[in-house]
Amino acid sequence: MGAVTDLLQGFNTALTPANLLYAFLGVLLGTAIGVLPGIGPAMTIALLLPITYGIDDPTAAFIMFAGIYYGGMYGGSTTSILLNTPGESASVITAIEGNQMAKRGRAAQALATAAIGSFIAGTIGTLLVALVAPAVVRIAVQLGAPDMFAIMVLAFVAVTSVLGSSRVRGFASLLLGLTIGLIGIDQVTGQQRLTYGIPQLADGIDLVVVAVGLFAVGEALWVAAHLRRSAAQVISTGRARLDREDWSRSWKPWLRGTALGFPFGAIPAGGAELPTFLSYVVEKRFAKRPEEFGKGAIEGVAGPEATNNASAAGGLVPLLTLGLPTTATAAVMLAAFQQYSIQPGPLLLDNEPELVWGLLASLLIGNAMLLVLNLPLATMWAKLLLIPRPYLYAGILFFASLGAYAVNASTFDLIVLLVIGVLGFVMRRYGLPVMPAIIGVILGPRAEVQMRRALQISDGDLHGLVNTTLSVSVYVIVLLLVLWPLVRRFVVRRPADVSA
Amino acid sequence: MTSRRTFWMQGRSEIGVALFLLALGILVLFDAVQVRAGLGARGPVGPKTVPIIVGALLIVTALLLTQDVLRGGHGEPESGEDVDLSVASDWRAMLLLAAAFLANIALIERAGWPISGAVLFFGCAYALGSRHYLRDAIIALAMSIGTWYLFAVGLGIGIPVGILKGIL
Numbered sequence: 001m002g003a004v005t006d007l008l009q010g011f012n013t014a015l016t017p018a019n020l021l022y023a024f025l026g027v028l029l030g031t032a033i034g035v036l037p038g039i040g041p042a043m044t045i046a047l048l049l050p051i052t053y054g055i056d057d058p059t060a061a062f063i064m065f066a067g068i069y070y071g072g073m074y075g076g077s078t079t080s081i082l083l084n085t086p087g088e089s090a091s092v093i094t095a096i097e098g099n100q101m102a103k104r105g106r107a108a109q110a111l112a113t114a115a116i117g118s119f120i121a122g123t124i125g126t127l128l129v130a131l132v133a134p135a136v137v138r139i140a141v142q143l144g145a146p147d148m149f150a151i152m153v154l155a156f157v158a159v160t161s162v163l164g165s166s167r168v169r170g171f172a173s174l175l176l177g178l179t180i181g182l183i184g185i186d187q188v189t190g191q192q193r194l195t196y197g198i199p200q201l202a203d204g205i206d207l208v209v210v211a212v213g214l215f216a217v218g219e220a221l222w223v224a225a226h227l228r229r230s231a232a233q234v235i236s237t238g239r240a241r242l243d244r245e246d247w248s249r250s251w252k253p254w255l256r257g258t259a260l261g262f263p264f265g266a267i268p269a270g271g272a273e274l275p276t277f278l279s280y281v282v283e284k285r286f287a288k289r290p291e292e293f294g295k296g297a298i299e300g301v302a303g304p305e306a307t308n309n310a311s312a313a314g315g316l317v318p319l320l321t322l323g324l325p326t327t328a329t330a331a332v333m334l335a336a337f338q339q340y341s342i343q344p345g346p347l348l349l350d351n352e353p354e355l356v357w358g359l360l361a362s363l364l365i366g367n368a369m370l371l372v373l374n375l376p377l378a379t380m381w382a383k384l385l386l387i388p389r390p391y392l393y394a395g396i397l398f399f400a401s402l403g404a405y406a407v408n409a410s411t412f413d414l415i416v417l418l419v420i421g422v423l424g425f426v427m428r429r430y431g432l433p434v435m436p437a438i439i440g441v442i443l444g445p446r447a448e449v450q451m452r453r454a455l456q457i458s459d460g461d462l463h464g465l466v467n468t469t470l471s472v473s474v475y476v477i478v479l480l481l482v483l484w485p486l487v488r489r490f491v492v493r494r495p496a497d498v499s500a
Numbered sequence: 501m502t503s504r505r506t507f508w509m510q511g512r513s514e515i516g517v518a519l520f521l522l523a524l525g526i527l528v529l530f531d532a533v534q535v536r537a538g539l540g541a542r543g544p545v546g547p548k549t550v551p552i553i554v555g556a557l558l559i560v561t562a563l564l565l566t567q568d569v570l571r572g573g574h575g576e577p578e579s580g581e582d583v584d585l586s587v588a589s590d591w592r593a594m595l596l597l598a599a600a601f602l603a604n605i606a607l608i609e610r611a612g613w614p615i616s617g618a619v620l621f622f623g624c625a626y627a628l629g630s631r632h633y634l635r636d637a638i639i640a641l642a643m644s645i646g647t648w649y650l651f652a653v654g655l656g657i658g659i660p661v662g663i664l665k666g667i668l
Contacts, residue, residue: 038582054655169575178554183558194531219521224593228584394624401604409658414605430517431575452545
């Protein structure tokens with residue numbers, strides 16, 4: 001019952017006129033930026049971070065972020081439906097069916113089922129976060145250094161093995177991130193590492209600069225090098241709407257998608273890529289007319305879109321209770337928390353109850369605003385897709401520079417931004433996934449502190465890292481993930497041979 | 501520029517990524533060796549341990565990546581809404597973008613953001629193929645002056661006004 005009163009208290013915080021305005025601004029900006037082609041939710045948040053620097057009250061800033069978070073995700077699905085090629089891996093599935101629907105003149109229905117599905121999944125997901133988070137915190141406060149270190153190792157391994165096609169490239173990306181995280185003064189002894197006597201490096205490289213560099217500058221440079229010269233085909237749409245048959249075909253996929261997405265979002269399994277794919281497969285199996293799949297089946301949009309949003313909500317559980325980001329978007333959110341010197345983790349709920357519950361209430365409010373806003377405004381958002389590409393990418397670099405400069409008012413940060421941007425370009429060019437790098441930058445230093453703490457307690461005995469049941473079980477999972485290719489070779493070979 | 505040729509280039513130039521990882525690994529190890537534990541050292545694990553692990557793993561990854569590339573593996577270049585992978589990298593656009601970016605770095609504290617930001621936007625738009633000079637310039641100035649007002653005046657964030665001080 002505690003969660004309900006706390007959440008009501010959160011609504012108390014969120015429903016002041018000023019905070020409602022922040023939520024509305026967040027939703028509007030998030031959708032507008034997120035709908036722009038090539039800008040995924042992570043980049044949306046990274047680019048809009050500087051706007052919140054001027055807001056002194058962290059609660060108000062995070063209420064705005066809540067709107068940006070869901071708004072950016074919704075904007076992304078609009079892009080994939082009307083433009084086909086998706087901005088992020090989690091929208092790949094939406095793009096398949098959604099764009100087919102749009103091509104057959106059912107863009108309005110595709111957008112509507114995505115919007116309503118996102119609303120339902122986001123609402124249920126956020127309520128689940130409110131229910132689950134306090135329970136997780138009760139467990140999390142008992143976790144010691146060895147447990148936290150093991151969980152972080154799991155996050156590292158999961159993000160490199162589950163995502164992407166090449167594990168060695170994922171691992172290379174993670175190590176690049178860990179190396180960036182090493183730069184600066186060692187938190188325990190105060191020794192400088194990899195700073196080469198440059199005073200600006202002593203405090204380490206600001207997370208915002210890393211995030212904006214990898215996501216915004218890297219992406220803009222990469223697209224610039226391969227800019228499509230012919231104009232992209234945008235499918236025009238009317239007001240988003242659903243008829244009776246669409247409703248009856250959509251509501252079950254929405255709920256199934258929510259059930260599938262939330263747990264996947266809450267574990268470090270590489271975000272929404274896997275569950276959206278699973279949702280697609282499930283919906284195809286349950287569908288009355290599976291032959292429509294691949295040609296624009298509404299179930300194939302409704303399910304994966306709900307999954308995507310539920311997974312984003314689920315990702316808030318490890319983020320708020322353990323300080324553990326499971327997606328690139330959550331990682332950028334974590335950077336935003338650290339900007340306000342707030343450390344998400346087991347103590348957050350006790351230390352900042354107003355912020356956490358206000359944030360959750362705002363997510364619910366923002367979600368409702370999105371639905372009201374986006375059903376009638378779909379036509380307007382679609383127009384944003386026609387923005388001339390030189391302006392779009394010039395604008396990204398413009399706002400990236402502005403944001404990186406605003407962090408510390410230092411031109412040195414702009415040089416770092418360019419260097420990291422070039423790194424982001426090279427990573428995209430050679431298929432190194434970006435997400436392990438950002439997770440490495442954020443979790444690397446914290447994993448080091450936990451490891452050293454654990455070994456300090458055990459006086460240097462390596463046994464100190466595995467002296468709890470939880471840490472041992474987590475390492476077993478890590479081992480399974482690492483050895484998975486070997487296991488799969490034995491298990492999957494036979495059916496593969498038969499089909500070949 | 502046939503696709504087979506770009507594929508060949510891709511396969512070989514990826515060794516460069518492995519070399520970069522190798523060099524970085526050596527750099528991190530070299531730096532780690534020079535770090536002293538210091539007076540504030542507590543516990544058995546000093547500030548050297550993690551850099552040594554990361555450096556060593558970088559070198560191992562470099563070797564594994566080399567092996568993968570030599571066996572014919574290659575990283576999939578990222579696709580996207582506006583990305584056309586069938587054309588070769590446009591190096592001219594890249595260099596122009598970098599020039600616009602550096603111009604902003606050089607100018608922001610001397611001339612101020614309203615000017616340096618406009619140069620950045622105009623330069624980037626030019627690099628990406630926009631040739632509506634007048635329209636570009638108007639948009640660029642509107643963006644840089646508008647964001648200056650929003651950030652410096654509206655939000656109270658220190659963005660340099662530079663030589664336009666007193667005018668804006």
